[in-house]
Amino acid sequence: MRTAQPHSSALVAAQAYAAMGYRVLPLAPGEKRPHGGLVPRGLKEASRDPATLEAWWRACPQAGAGILPGPEVLVLDFDDPEAWERLKEEHPTLLEAPRARTPRGGVHVYLCLPPEAVGRLSASVRAIPGVDLRGLGRSYLVAPPTTLPTGAYVWEVPLRRPEELPPVPAPLL
Template identity: 35%
Template sequence: MESYQGGHPLQPSGKRCRTLTEGSGGSADYSANETLGRAALAYAGQGIPVFPLKPGGKEPLTRHGFKDATTDHAKITAWWNANPRANIGIPTGEPSDIISLDLDVYKAGAMTLEEVEAEVGPLPEKTARLRTGRGGLQLYFRYPEGEQQLKGIPEDRLGKGVCVKASGGYVVAPPSRTEGRYEWLERAPIAAPPERLLEALREQSG
């Protein structure tokens, strides 16, 4: 059976410390010969809830979508045994303590990382980041403790090709595949978001 070797340390600094280590991280009764199910169990094993998405896509397979996300290994095992090629969804916001800054850098006229910094302030030198299936970039930031229902920022509001996912949203997690494979680019602890980005989220949520 193929083993999952795509682990990434999703480790927010501070009290809420979550680390995704390499390896299956799963239960012994997982039977499908797929890395996706093992990766889903590895996320869950580190306290990060997951839910299945359509194979090759981003649409939820479960009735309630990201609201069905769980860390329960038995349920996750059943989901991926039934759909071994299901992609992996992670809810953003409070459930995972993750805020995702998405940059569709492959789009014509999309903002560059430097232009985003001019808008939201200096980005941390180190934080978890990944490449999406279409060649975009996602940076993960730690959801601030004590904040409730920080809504995301719709695409293009901060700048062309840029959106922010927080409460009420979700991301597609590596090693899922759409047009291409989602891959980790930076294996670093999840850092706190820039203060100006937090201010924009609070304004959006108010």
């Protein structure tokens, strides 16, 4: 049986994310939303299966890539670049964490929760102005090399396996 060749850099990235243990889903070309024609049930269909990923990108080579981190992964989503600047000064260890730059200058920082916080993170988390909490097995992130009309997502610090992510700084919990 012949294996299809990768059709896009997004497929190659999706395969790498899946190999690291992240569930992946295709995004509608040029958009942030899941590709409804390929994953009509949205996040419930996120997958690590190489054959599934290949089928999705064979059907739509222009699809972007979304990552659905597990419950142990917290992603700090900075829509406000100034909020990122402030928090990284307070917590320099954040500079070591995998992070993606968004087309509009935002930042996604990937961190690991301590075992006692997995599944329990909620309103107890310190409110951080300009920052949204993502991941936790409940929300997906648009991931590099996805391209939107405003530009492309790029890794400033490459993604690592969930168990290799730096911990969330304790003062943020």
